[in-house]
Amino acid sequence: MIEFIKQTVLPQFGLHCANASISTLGNGHINQTFLVSDDAKKIVLQQINTQIFTQPHLVVSNAARISQHLSAKQQQQDYSLQVVRPVATVAGDLYVDFKEQGFWRAIDYLEHSHTIELVTQxxxxxxxxxxxxxxxxxxxxxxxxxxxxxxxxxxxxxxxxxxxxxxxxxxxxxxxxxxxxxxxxxxxxxxxxxxxxxxxxxxxxxxxxxxxxxxxxxxxxxxxxxxxxxxxxxxxxxxxxxxxxxxxxxxxxxxxxxxxxxxxxxxxxxxxxxxxxxxxxxxxxxxxxxxxxxxxxxxxxxxxxxxxxxxxxxxxxxxxxxxxxxxxxxxxxxxxxxxxxxxxxxxxxxxxxxx
Known part of the structure; x- marks a missing residue:
């Protein structure tokens, strides 16, 4: 999987596979999520589970519309959180579909972000x-x-x-x-x-x-x-x-x-x-x-x-x-x-x- 990501998926999103670092991210039940970085940038890469999301392009387009709406709210100072935005491929698309080898999309990685799995306070x-x-x-x-x-x-x-x-x-x-x-x-x-x-x-x-x-x-x-x-x-x-x-x-x-x-x-x-x-x-x-x-x-x-x-x-x-x-x-x-x-x-x- 890692080698496929490096050689085939990353170039689609403009990352240099030779210098890329890839690690799993999160504990999701459904999709496979990776944190990817090279010398220039860092992104979150995700393989969408197409058995669950049978129309994965709708998942991507929904997220893009919501991101656009929240960005507009942010500019109007009506939304104080950061907005996670989709990362386009070098061809300008919001996903790449390799059919049997998976449906992939990328989103922003937010520096200094941290997640917890259990509320303790x-x-x-x-x-x-x-x-x-x-x-x-x-x-x-x-x-x-x-x-x-x-x-x-x-x-x-x-x-x-x-x-x-x-x-x-x-x-x-x-x-x-x-x-x-x-x-x-x-x-x-x-x-x-x-x-x-x-x-x-x-x-x-x-x-x-x-x-x-x-x-x-x-x-x-x-x-x-x-x-x-x-x-x-x-x-x-x-x-x-x-x-x-x-x-x-x-x-x-x-x-x-x-x-x-x-x-x-x-x-x-x-x-x-x-x-x-x-x-x-x-x-x-x-x-x-x-x-x-x-x-x-x-x-x-x-x-x-x-x-x-x-x-x-x-x-x-x-x-x-x-x-x-x-x-x-x-x-x-x-x-x-x-x-x-x-x-x-x-x-x-x-x-x-x-x-």
């Missing part, structure tokens, strides 16, 4: 939540029709529950005996589907990030302030409650999302409270009262949804999420469903944050 949650809210506010006047859907029904919990039901019924890999109780619990949460449907009929659709994990917000390592929102691959029309919910889901546990120490996995109320205040503050003047009320449902929905997705992938043979060992997706599912259970236990107190 309330200050980190506050900084990141405000940044994600600021990102959403900056996109609030961009018509959602300007962005193409890249994955159909990506954040559709009823569809995800049906996929789990089908995987349970098929049990194609004879794995159900290892997770039957977890699957039954997940599939019992049908009341949430009714609540979500009621809200979705009334909420405005906005351009959403759809992958608001803590490692998709770059900190400036010099002072740990917010620097940029990255990974725009799943930006699509949607609802703020899901962006917020995925963010809080990713922030709130003191353990990584694949931790097997389930007694230590829970939703930290102080993190949820801090993230809520910062996110809503960043969206002041944009978010509607009903959208604020919906945020609590978003936390529950996104936590349950990811648990369902991990469990479905496990039952179907691990074809979507990259795994490091045979039970990895099962462990991830147990982890997320444990957070969901913690949210349910704390609901009477936490729901007051969203009045």
């Amino acid at each position: 309330t200050e980190q949650a506050e900084v990141a939540a405000y940044a994600f809210g600021h990102f959403a506010a900056a996109l609030s006047d961009m018509p959602s029709t300007n962005i193409d859907d890249v994955i159909t029904n990506f954040l559709n919990l009823p569809e995800r529950m049906q996929q789990l039901t089908d995987a349970v019924n098929d049990d194609a890999y004879s794995r159900l005996n290892t997770c039957q109780e977890w699957a039954a619990f997940a599939l019992s949460q049908t009341a949430l589907l009714t609540q979500l449907a009621e809200f979705e009929r009334l909420l405005p659709q906005r351009i959403c990030h759809n992958d608001t994990k803590i490692n998709n917000m770059l900190f400036d390592k010099r002072d740990m302030s917010s620097m940029a929102i990255i990974d725009l691959d799943t930006c699509m029309a949607g609802y703020l409650m899901y962006d917020f919910g995925d963010m809080v889901r990713a922030f709130c546990s003191p353990e990584p999302e694949d931790s097997i120490h389930l007694t230590e996995v829970y939703a930290r109320p102080e993190i949820i409270s801090t993230a809520t205040m910062a996110y809503v503050d960043a969206l002041d003047g944009v978010i509607t009262p009903l959208e604020k009320q919906s945020l609590w449902l978003g936390i529950k929905a996104m936590t349950l949804m990811l648990g369902v997705r991990f469990l479905t992938d496990y039952l179907k043979g691990d074809g979507y999420f990259a795994i490091k060992y045979p039970l990895h997706n099962l462990d991830r599912a147990k982890n997320q469903l444990t957070i969901y259970q913690s949210l349910l236990k704390q609901e009477p107190q936490l729901i007051k944050l969203f009045d």
